[in-house]
Amino acid sequence: xVSLDKPELTxxxxxxxxxxxxxxxxxxxxxxxxxTLAGNLRxxxxxxxxxxxxxxxxxxxxxxxxxxxxxxxxKRLEYPKELQKALLQQEGIEVSExxxxxxxxxxxxx
DNA sequence: AAGGTGACTAACA
DNA sequence: ATGTTAGCCACCT
Numbered sequence: 001x002v003s004l005d006k007p008e009l010t011x012x013x014x015x016x017x018x019x020x021x022x023x024x025x026x027x028x029x030x031x032x033x034x035x036t037l038a039g040n041l042r043x044x045x046x047x048x049x050x051x052x053x054x055x056x057x058x059x060x061x062x063x064x065x066x067x068x069x070x071x072x073x074x075k076r077l078e079y080p081k082e083l084q085k086a087l088l089q090q091e092g093i094e095v096s097e098x099x100x101x102x103x104x105x106x107x108x109x110x
Numbered sequence: 111a112a113g114g115t116g117a118c119t120a121a122c123a
Numbered sequence: 124a125t126g127t128t129a130g131c132c133a134c135c136t
Contacts, residue, residue, distance in 0.1 A: 010132090010133080012131090012132065012133080013132085013133065030118085030119090031117075031118050031119075032118070032119050032120085035118080035119080035131080040130095040131055040132080041119080041120080041130090041131085042118085042119060042120070042129085042130045042131050043118090043119095043130085043131045043132070044117095044118035044119050044120090044131080045116060045117085045118050045119080045130085045131060045132080045133095046116090046118090046131060046132050046133065047117080047118075048116070048117030048118060049115090049116050049117070049118095049132080049133060049134070050117090050132090050133070050134090051117060052116075052117050052134085053133080053134060053135095055117090062117080065117080066117090067117080067118065067119090068118075068119065072117080073117050073118075074117050075116090075117060076117075079117095
């Protein structure tokens with residue numbers, strides 16, 4: 001058994017979840033960053049997909065995860081961008097009218 | 111069971 | 124500089 005941590009496929013999901021939950025309050029990050037930290041450079045799509053399914057099952061601060069433009073690409077009507085904007089402002093993050101966040105200012109890099 | 115879709119990003123032409 | 128193609132893996136039908 002042993003061996004080193006076997007990079008199990010489904011582990012990526014758990015890894016992403018752990019990273020997302022690790023994002024400090026008042027900061028935001030991008031899918032690409034999380035995917036990279038999870039071990040996959042081009043796994044950004046998975047991060048979005050994972051949050052899509054797990055945000056509803058787990059308590060993931062999905063509102064702290066946005067696309068590279070600092071814009072919320074969310075498509076879940078159950079979690080409208082409007083809600084995210086409120087959540088981000090609640091964390092002390094400024095959100096532009098276009099739901100854009102300054103990653104330069106609030107971007108968390110791990 | 112297998113195929114297709116997806117909350118994206120980066121690289122190439 | 125912009126536009127298009129390719130890649131990642133899990134969840135849904």
